[in-house]
Amino acid sequence: xxxxxxxxxxxxxxxxxxxxxxxxxxxxxxxxxxxxxxxxxxxxxxxxxxxxxxxxxxxxxxxxxxxxxxxxxxxxxxxxxxxxxxxxxxxxxxxxxxxxxxxxxxxxxxxxxxxxxxxxxxxxxxxxxxxxxxxxxxxxxxxxxxxxxxxxxxxxxxxxxxxxxxxxxxxxxxxxxxxxxxxxxxxxxxxxxxxxxxxxxxxxxxxxxxxxxxxxxxxxxxxxxxxxxxxxxxxxxxxxxxxxxxxxxxxxxxxxxxxxxxxxxxxxxxxxxxxxxxxxxxxxxxxxxxxxxxxxxxxxxxxxxxxxxxxxxxxxxxxxxxxxxx
Amino acid sequence: xxxxxxxxxxxxxxxxxxxxxxxxxxxxxxxxxxxxxxxxxxxxxxxxxxxxxxxxxxxxxxxxxxxxxxxxxxxxxxxxxxxxxxxxxxxxxxxxxxxxxxxxxxxxxxxxxxxxxxxxxxxxxxxxxxxxxxxxxxxxxxxxxxxxxxxxxxxxxxxxxxxxxxxxxxxxxxxxxxxxxxxxxxxxxxxxxxxxxxxxxxxxxxxxxxxxxxxxxxxxxxxxxxxxxxxxxxxxxxxxxxxxxxxxxxxxxxxxxxxxxxxxxxxxxxxxxxxxxxxxxxxxxxxxxxxxxxxxxxxxxxxxxxxxxxxxxxxxxxxxxxxxxxxxxxxxxxxxxxxxxxxxxxxxxxxxxxxxxxxxxxxxxxxxxxxxxxxxxxxxxxxxxxxxxxxxxxxxxxxxxxxxxxxxxxxxxxxxxxxxxxxxxx
Numbered sequence: 067x068x069x070x071x072x073x074x075x076x077x078x079x080x081x082x083x084x085x086x087x088x089x090x091x092x093x094x095x096x097x098x099x100x101x102x103x104x105x106x107x108x109x110x111x112x113x114x115x116x117x118x119x120x121x122x123x124x125x126x127x128x129x130x131x132x133x134x135x136x137x138x139x140x141x142x143x144x145x146x147x148x149x150x151x152x153x154x155x156x157x158x159x160x161x162x163x164x165x166x167x168x169x170x171x172x173x174x175x176x177x178x179x180x181x182x183x184x185x186x187x188x189x190x191x192x193x194x195x196x197x198x199x200x201x202x203x204x205x206x207x208x209x210x211x212x213x214x215x216x217x218x219x220x221x222x223x224x225x226x227x228x229x230x231x232x233x234x235x236x237x238x239x240x241x242x243x244x245x246x247x248x249x250x251x252x253x254x255x256x257x258x259x260x261x262x263x264x265x266x267x268x269x270x271x272x273x274x275x276x277x278x279x280x281x282x283x284x285x286x287x288x289x290x291x292x293x294x295x296x297x298x299x300x301x302x303x304x305x306x307x308x309x310x311x312x313x314x315x316x317x318x319x320x321x322x323x324x325x326x327x328x329x330x331x332x333x334x335x336x337x338x339x340x341x342x343x344x345x346x347x348x349x350x351x352x353x354x355x356x357x358x359x360x361x362x363x364x365x366x367x368x369x370x371x372x373x374x375x376x377x378x379x380x381x382x383x384x385x386x387x388x389x390x391x392x
Numbered sequence: 393x394x395x396x397x398x399x400x401x402x403x404x405x406x407x408x409x410x411x412x413x414x415x416x417x418x419x420x421x422x423x424x425x426x427x428x429x430x431x432x433x434x435x436x437x438x439x440x441x442x443x444x445x446x447x448x449x450x451x452x453x454x455x456x457x458x459x460x461x462x463x464x465x466x467x468x469x470x471x472x473x474x475x476x477x478x479x480x481x482x483x484x485x486x487x488x489x490x491x492x493x494x495x496x497x498x499x500x501x502x503x504x505x506x507x508x509x510x511x512x513x514x515x516x517x518x519x520x521x522x523x524x525x526x527x528x529x530x531x532x533x534x535x536x537x538x539x540x541x542x543x544x545x546x547x548x549x550x551x552x553x554x555x556x557x558x559x560x561x562x563x564x565x566x567x568x569x570x571x572x573x574x575x576x577x578x579x580x581x582x583x584x585x586x587x588x589x590x591x592x593x594x595x596x597x598x599x600x601x602x603x604x605x606x607x608x609x610x611x612x613x614x615x616x617x618x619x620x621x622x623x624x625x626x627x628x629x630x631x632x633x634x635x636x637x638x639x640x641x642x643x644x645x646x647x648x649x650x651x652x653x654x655x656x657x658x659x660x661x662x663x664x665x666x667x668x669x670x671x672x673x674x675x676x677x678x679x680x681x682x683x684x685x686x687x688x689x690x691x692x693x694x695x696x697x698x699x700x701x702x703x704x705x706x707x708x709x710x711x712x713x714x715x716x717x718x719x720x721x722x723x724x725x726x727x728x729x730x731x732x733x734x735x736x737x738x739x740x741x742x743x744x745x746x747x748x749x750x751x752x753x754x755x756x757x758x759x760x761x762x763x764x765x766x767x768x769x770x771x772x773x774x775x776x777x778x779x780x781x782x783x784x785x786x787x788x789x790x791x792x793x794x795x796x797x798x799x800x801x802x803x804x805x806x807x808x809x810x811x812x813x814x815x816x817x818x
Contacts, residue, residue: 090591167704167707167708168708168709168712169707169708187709188711189709189710189711189712190592190593190594190663190710190711191592191594191663191709191710192709194662194663195663195708195709209593210593210594210711211593211594211595212592212593212594213593247593250591250593273589273590273596274585274586274587274589274590274596274598275586275587275590276590278587278590279590279591
């Protein structure tokens with residue numbers, strides 16, 4: 067069954083971008099195209115259309131140079147839902163340990179007939195580097211502490227799904243902003259779509275000159291919680307704790323953890339997001355994580371359709387650039 | 393040895409406040425002096441439209457030999473120096489083995505003599521193996537003709553060792569050259585800490601990483617009465633601190649690189665590893681302060697900090713790329729672009745920073761056109777415009793962000809010890 071033709075012209079019109087490297091580059095219109103395309107895939111899934119065929123005959127390579135479980139599975143499944151063949155690469159035990167360069171590895175895999183490359187890498191800018199050296203369409207699955215566009219898009223999609231809009235909402239990102247690619251992508255996306263963004267965390271985990279991104283900076287969660295429509299709780303990485311960024315996990319949980327007492331100060335319809343995997347009892351207590359405000363598992367489901375939308379739009383650009391009729 | 397008459401050049405020699413249109417005679421490898429156009433000589437060079445300058449001096453250059461010949465050799469590095477108009481250079485002891493004993497300094501001199509390009513002055517390690525733990529054999533290195541002491545790109549971290557190095561080198565009237573960076577604050581840093589590092593997700597290196605050690609080194613120079621030379625100054629506060637120290641009579645000198653006068657941290661937006669240098673490229677207010685420091689004499693010299701890397705060390709993802717860029721062949725045009733064209737410095741002032749200033753720091757009898765000085769000269773074409781192509785480069789490496797960029801000015805003819813060693817190809 068090929069049902070993509072019926073929604074191609076309206077939802078996806080205006081998409082001309084070859085790569086999705088980050089949300090900094092995307093316009094408001096482009097963000098809305100992705101979100102609307104994802105909504106269409108979600109509608110189709112709801113009526114049982116879970117296996118679509120637009121990418122049949124193409125190959126998506128998932129190149130993960132950094133450990134990942136959730137994102138890798140989500141991308142792999144998204145490609146399969148669109149009927150692409152997939153090849154998976156993980157860095158451990160690979161030729162990289164023999165000294166082959168990152169670009170050479172990617173070029174070699176591309177030469178096996180790959181059209182779309184999903185890349186995760188510890189180095190910021192690694193997807194940009196591939197975009198310079200490969201013919202494939204590149205989709206950033208997280209580059210170091212730079213951007214993680216599909217995670218931010220699924221967060222934004224989830225918020226929009228709940229509130230019916232983004233514009234005018236106040237979204238607070240809580241935690242380790244300094245090392246968070248999720249935070250950076252969220253800030254770009256949410257600001258472009260008209261949200262007020264608060265970043266909240268210890269002073270040591272805030273990058274310098276953050277306020278130049280037109281966000282409100284806070285170091286006291288209790289001061290901002292009652293103004294917040296949506297809290298996005300970033301994961302604390304325990305290895306950072308040894309870096310003296312804050313004195314103890316216990317103190318972090320005391321100052322920035324989301325618990326029953328804090329949520330009682332929040333708006334009645336406050337939405338709790340967490341990019342996961344969550345540290346129960348640190349960023350969030352189990353009762354809140356599993357409580358009525360939390361949409362953590364909904365985010366995971368939405369991640370799949372966001373990634374389908376991104377792959378599909380890159381496919382439309384590719385076929386258009388090759389002059390293949392839709 | 394033959395005589396050379398340089399006719400009708402624009403002769404600029406800051407060492408004697410000379411700025412005239414005229415003719416210069418060279419005899420037996422030495423400067424003879426100004427002369428009439430009718431003077432006879434074995435060879436006549438028409439310098440119409442050219443600036444006749446003392447040969448340029450670059451006091452910290454990595455020549456990478458021995459140990460890293462895949463990046464550069466003494467032969468290729470000195471050829472690059474000549475092509476950039478540099479007639480004398482101080483080479484860093486960041487080799488393998490490190491230049492921390494007499495024989496290694498003499499090896500550098502031997503290889504430089506074999507290459508017969510420009511003059512090479514070895515800088516010895518301040519501490520054994522550049523480890524910052526024990527003083528190197530500084531007296532032996534002086535005997536091997538080392539002209540200054542430095543641990544190259546390793547800042548001398550231990551204040552007590554730095555104090556001893558400054559005290560010990562007083563016996564030989566040689567400077568300690570230090571690259572001021574507090575390692576704890578530069579650890580894993582990739583670029584200047586500021587707005588752009590925030591957006592790019594690259595770990596920043598704060599300006600304070602440099603300024604703290606500048607402050608320490610000045611205090612130790614005052615304590616010991618030793619000579620401290622601060623390499624690659626890059627921040628506003630460093631300039632202010634050095635200015636105050638000089639006013640207080642402390643023996644401190646400083647240099648800056650051309651790329652820190654031209655390029656900002658915003659350039660890292662491309663994630664091009666050729667913008668990854670140490671200290672990192674800073675923001676415009678720091679550049680403005682550096683230029684002020686050059687104008688008022690706080691900064692004594694401009695050096696390329698030539699750091700060649702073979703392409704495999706500089707072409708992949710930015711976290712894995714080494715710091716540093718080559719600079720000998722772009723030294724002059726980038727200075728013209730950042731200092732002459734905007735009118736910050738006169739030609740005489742710029743040439744002073746490229747000749748007399750560095751000669752004084754290392755105590756070299758170079759950088760002058762006074763009679764009986766060594767006949768090292770650079771004839772500069774200040775107007776020529778060109779696109780920098782890989783084929784232009786004599787260095788073994790091509791790690792420069794200026795490739796493919798339009799540049800203005802170059803060394804047209806370079807004379808070392810009274811001998812024409814380089815002519816630019818048209």
